[in-house]
Structure formats: C-alpha cells, structure tokens
Amino acid sequence: AQSxxxxxxxxxxxxxxxxxxxxxxxxxxxxxxxxxxxYPNRGLQFLLKYITGDNLVKGSYGFEAEFxxxxxxxxxxxxxxxxxxxxxxxxxxxxxxxxxxLFFGTGTRLTVIP
Amino acid sequence: xxxxSQTPSNKVTEKGKYVELRCDPISGHTALxxxxxxxxxxxxxxxxxxxTGAADDSGLPNDRFFAxxxxxxxxxxxxxxxxxxxxxxxxxxxxxxxxxxxxELFFGEGSRLxxx
Numbered sequence: 712a713q714s715x716x717x718x719x720x721x722x723x724x725x726x727x728x729x730x731x732x733x734x735x736x737x738x739x740x741x742x743x744x745x746x747x748x749x750y751p752n753r754g755l756q757f758l759l760k761y762i763t764g765d766n767l768v769k770g771s772y773g774f775e776a777e778f779x780x781x782x783x784x785x786x787x788x789x790x791x792x793x794x795x796x797x798x799x800x801x802x803x804x805x806x807x808x809x810x811x812x813l814f815f816g817t818g819t820r821l822t823v824i825p
Numbered sequence: 826x827x828x829x830s831q832t833p834s835n836k837v838t839e840k841g842k843y844v845e846l847r848c849d850p851i852s853g854h855t856a857l858x859x860x861x862x863x864x865x866x867x868x869x870x871x872x873x874x875x876x877t878g879a880a881d882d883s884g885l886p887n888d889r890f891f892a893x894x895x896x897x898x899x900x901x902x903x904x905x906x907x908x909x910x911x912x913x914x915x916x917x918x919x920x921x922x923x924x925x926x927x928x929e930l931f932f933g934e935g936s937r938l939x940x941x
Contacts, residue, residue, distance in 0.1 A: 745929075754934045754935065
C-alpha cells in the first residue's frame with residue numbers, strides 16, 4: 712500500500728521569506744514523487760518530480776524539493792516566496808511496482824502574506 | 826485549445842439519476858486518467874486508460890461507475906443511480922507514454938458534480 716502525509720493543512724509565510732511545504736510518504740519499493748499546485752479555478756499543474764538521481768530536484772516557478780530516503784520525505788521549498796505562490800499544493804507518490812496511478816496527499820494551502 | 830477539456834464544468838442532478846462526464850485529452854496523449862476530488866481531500870484515482878482499453882480500473886468505487894474511451898481519445902465517465910456521496914469534482918488527466926506516470930499528468934479543470 713502507498714500513502715502520502717501532508718501534516719500541515721495551512722502554511723503562512725511572509726513575502727520574500729523562504730517557504731517549506733512538508734510531505735512524507737510510504738510506498739513499497741522505490742518511489743516516484745511529485746508535487747502539483749492548484750490555483751483557484753484552475754486545474755492541477757505539475758511542479759516537479761523525483762524519479763531517480765540527484766536528491767534535489769528543481770521545478771517550475773523557482774520551486775525545488777529534496778528527496779530524503781531515510782526520512783521518507785519530499786519537502787517542497789522555495790528560497791523567496793511570492794504572493795502569487797499562494798495556492799493549494801499536493802504531494803503525490805507512485806510505486807515502481809507497476810502502479811499506473813498517483814496517490815495524492817490531502818493538500819496544503821499556502822498563503823504568502825504581502 | 827491545447828489543454829485537457831472537461832464538460833460540463835458543473836452538473837447538478839437528483840439522486841438516482843444517470844450522469845455522463847466528458848474528457849477531451851491533449852492530442853497525441855495515449856494515457857488518460859480519471860480522478861475524483863472530494864471537498865478537503867486530494868484527488869483519488871478512479872481509472873486509467875492506455876489507448877482504448879482500461880488498463881487499471883481498481884479505483885472505481887462500485888459498479889455504478891463506468892468509463893469508456895472507444896477511439897482512444899475522448900473518454901466518458903458514466904455514473905448510474907447517483908447518490909449524494911458521489912458529489913465531488915471529477916478530474917481528468919492525460920499524459921504521454923506508457924508504463925506508469927513517470928512523466929507529468931496534465932489535468933483538466935474538472936467537472937463539479939452535485940447530487941441533491
């Protein structure tokens with residue numbers, strides 16, 4: 712079985728400050744890990760993924776995430792938050808055991824305060 | 826347009842009625858996925874098509890739910906005898922390639938279903 716935990720329903724950060732949105736996962740075997748963002752009245756948009764290789768992956772809009780196998784975490788980070796980053800962020804995982812679907816977390820609402 | 830298109834954007838129906846939700850994926854994408862997102866939850870996998878066939882329908886909650894993709898492009902999600910618990914946003918996504926979502930999924934804006 713696979714699962715994803717996003718322990719924070721809401722994260723508030725001041726504009727210009729670094730932000731972190733947390734994600735931990737559980738999966739059999741090696742994971743595929745993803746971050747998606749959902750802006751109001753828009754569809755989910757892909758931000759970045761980890762499949763293999765370098766533990767630090769860089770994605771769209773200046774976001775990055777670090778895969779930590781020992782802590783089974785894949786936290787999303789950005790060095791300097793923008794008001795336009797305010798949105799709902801979803802972490803997702805898929806196993807390498809032939810699963811063809813993504814298992815999503817419950818989401819974290821990020822609010823960047825001007 | 827170039828993105829995944831879903832219709833209708835909103836559907837209100839009465840308990841017990843039949844509903845169809847349509848998804849038009851990005852041209853050339855062979856893989857198509859249906860997800861359901863209930864209020865305050867993340868998207869929940871329903872079914873995955875590779876071409877015309879349902880490669881994985883393990884997420885369909887019961888036999889009232891069915892989906893087709895007869896020509897390998899447009900897909901229709903069909904819900905029979907709707908129940909109030911079926912109320913949710915139904916998301917469609919498409920992607921290139923086979924063998925699992927190693928690439929990104931491109932999502933539509935969803936069809937919001939409300940069952941009264």
